[in-house]
Amino acid sequence: MSRSAVFTAAEYSRRIRDVKKRMERAGFDLIICQDPANMGWLTGYDGWSFYVPQCVLVHADGELPIWFGRAQDEKSALLTTGLPQSNVVPFSEYLVQNPEDHPFDELAELVRARGWGKAHIGVEMDAHYYTARCHAHLVKGLPDARFSNNGDLVNWARLIKSEPELTLMREAGAICSHAMERAVAKMSPGVPQNEVIAELYHAQIMGVGGLGGDYAAICPLMPVGEGTATPHLTWTEDPLPQSGLAILEIAGVRRRYHAALTRTVHFGRPPQAYIDIAKAIVDGVDAGLEKARSGNTAEEVEAAWQAVLRSRGLKKESRVGYPIGLAYPPDWGERTVSLRPGDRTELQPGMCFHMMAGVWLGDFGLAISESFVVTDKGGEKLCTSPRELIVVE
Amino acid sequence: MSRSAVFTAAEYSRRIRDVKKRMERAGFDLIICQDPANMGWLTGYDGWSFYVPQCVLVHADGELPIWFGRAQDEKSALLTTGLPQSNVVPFSEYLVQNPEDHPFDELAELVRARGWGKAHIGVEMDAHYYTARCHAHLVKGLPDARFSNNGDLVNWARLIKSEPELTLMREAGAICSHAMERAVAKMSPGVPQNEVIAELYHAQIMGVGGLGGDYAAICPLMPVGEGTATPHLTWTEDPLPQSGLAILEIAGVRRRYHAALTRTVHFGRPPQAYIDIAKAIVDGVDAGLEKARSGNTAEEVEAAWQAVLRSRGLKKESRVGYPIGLAYPPDWGERTVSLRPGDRTELQPGMCFHMMAGVWLGDFGLAISESFVVTDKGGEKLCTSPRELIVVE
DSSP: OOSSOSSOHHHHHHHHHHHHHHHHHHTOSEEEEOOHHHHHHHHOOOOSOTTSOOEEEEETTOSSOEEEEEGGGHHHHHHHSOOOGGGEEEEOGGGTTOSSOOHHHHHHHHHHHTTOTTOEEEEOTTSTTOBHHHHHHHHHHOTTSEEEEOTTHHHHHTSBOOHHHHHHHHHHHHHHHHHHHHHHHHOOTTSBHHHHHHHHHHHHHHOBTTBOOOOOSSOOBOOBGGGGGSTTOOOOSSBOOSSEEEEEEEEEEETTEEEEEEEEEEESSOOHHHHHHHHHHHHHHHHHHHHOBTTSBHHHHHHHHHHHHHHTTOOOOSOOEEEEEEEETTEEEOSSOOSSTTOOOBOOTTBEEEEOOEEEOSSOEEEOOEEEEEETTEEEESOOOOOSOEEEO | OOSSOSSOHHHHHHHHHHHHHHHHHHTOSEEEEOOHHHHHHHHOOOOSOTTSOOEEEEETTOSSOEEEEEGGGHHHHHHHSOOOGGGEEEEOGGGTTOSSOOHHHHHHHHHHHTTOTTOEEEEOTTSTTOBHHHHHHHHHHOTTSEEEEOTTHHHHHTSBOOHHHHHHHHHHHHHHHHHHHHHHHHOOTTSBHHHHHHHHHHHHHHOBTTBOOOOOSSOOBOOBGGGGGSTTOOOOSSBOOSSEEEEEEEEEEETTEEEEEEEEEEESSOOHHHHHHHHHHHHHHHHHHHHOBTTSBHHHHHHHHHHHHHHTTOOOOSOSEEEEEEEETTEEEOSSOOSSTTOOOBOOTTBEEEEOOEEEOSSOEEEOOEEEEEETTEEEESOOOOOSOEEEO
């Protein structure tokens, strides 16, 4: 995690070439990427500055991308990317949270100044920080341009991980397994929930084996008791209960690459029904991992999982997984493939997924997930945590 | 931090009444709020679900707001808000990251079903998660409605904190001071940067005096060395240097209420210039706090700070502060008032600000910030950390 580039210049060049091919196929002259993970993947840019408008531009004719962001963050761009000063363009400070003018007024100026005012521009219509106002100001400032949703073009380019990326994913998996172990060891009836989370954060950031950890795109989630019926609750300072369920969903993060994992704890002796559901989930994951080999489709993985659940009288309606990798808050999912019916994306070696295997019922839930890499032999697990309903008595 | 409501029903009712008055003045029949902090402030809703489209609706005629979100999160809404089932409306799971259809197609249906299809609707055009696509689908689904930017109407309503909110802000300040102390104690030449951050996270979440901590809307920022020239860099695993600067910007968080703080450490004996700059910053903050009394304006606080800097031959071009309080990633600022020239907002007791007092030059920076509450006697500091250039030798 030095400030030096995470990847070689050759890898960044390869990425840009790949993106340009996709742009050509889609008919774009220029794409404007505000998703911080896309910005980082294209240039190496890294910093918590995504709460103000910023983006990376890739033009069909430009050898290197352009970073556009707040003047305060210009130096961050110079330190974290290999871009020359000419490709790092700051916007004026008075535009920050200005009710009339907007940073993307100056972005429009930049686009015109480079002679791209009549371009066909692909924007990320549903990227988290590409607000309605960002779009309105950009469109207004470029009346001669043609705008289309680029359909998360760069997110799709990120889908298959390179070997150096897979190294980071496996390191993230090691950090994740370690952090899960540390947190679970802390979970006992009566322990305030936030003490478990404090331990967990410490383990996530310390990392393991000399590999330091990074912040996760989602904070630790820990629904407890009836809260396990819903997946996105965070901790409280209440003590863990004498009996009942708690779910912990976390990631290990290595240089912004994420491996995610969910485990379920039962305090006290669990009802047989919970043991059966946990067994069904683990078997369902195994069935999914078996199908997660190159050449199969995304929906086949889900179908294999769903078949196991169905055979046990269970179901999960939401998609069972999504791609993971480089990520920034608020999500470690990549917003492309979904492991769900109808998604016929062909799996290829190097794709990474979080199989969010869980069952949520009216007043409780259990989840035992797995992050994996697609190989030609099936899904290779990124984490090593035991797969079972963890019983704490 | 129990799952029970953070505030009394009476406080939520007061908030809704206040918002409705603001709506009436601005001519809105309906506002749609996607900012997670606005959603939480209006209803108590709390969960890390803001990576999918969701919102809270307030209609002039409705007694209670309506929560709209993912089916998975419906139970979170029922557990964390006092809303009845009729005011908690889930959208269909297949809409999650669907390239054609969008959750806000169903939001438009909801609005029409309630008879509000011809309403004047105020949306948060620049809220972080209100994407261009959210807006496009909503507008398309409500062809007879009139849309306007609501100008962060609810953010403005949040500006003056109630007494129960101020209690949480002061508790957040205590957590923040404690976490800063723990982190600084860990900072020595040769210590891997991530070890400092691991210690810091642990302290943030453990809290202090039995008051548990919550996750911060911005991860700890720790630029080191030349990185101090720019404010938003995060840690690496490199060892802290034998000499030079490091800046730590953090928050303490209590039930989603934030007190933020920045301190600067120098390893080894600091140059006199740094000592002088640090002194100027502290004096500038004192001058600002003195002006931060009810009746004065936002720009007067900045002017007092800037005058001190100017007298020492320094300047800071960006705004020197912004309101803080209830917050979710990616920002703990409230996006309303700015402590900068031209902002004539009149200060009132109970407004809370982070005065981001720092000086960033070409290849280094120093920052010693303060979070405060406006009172009729000036700014009351929320944290107790010593204000100085911290020297570690």
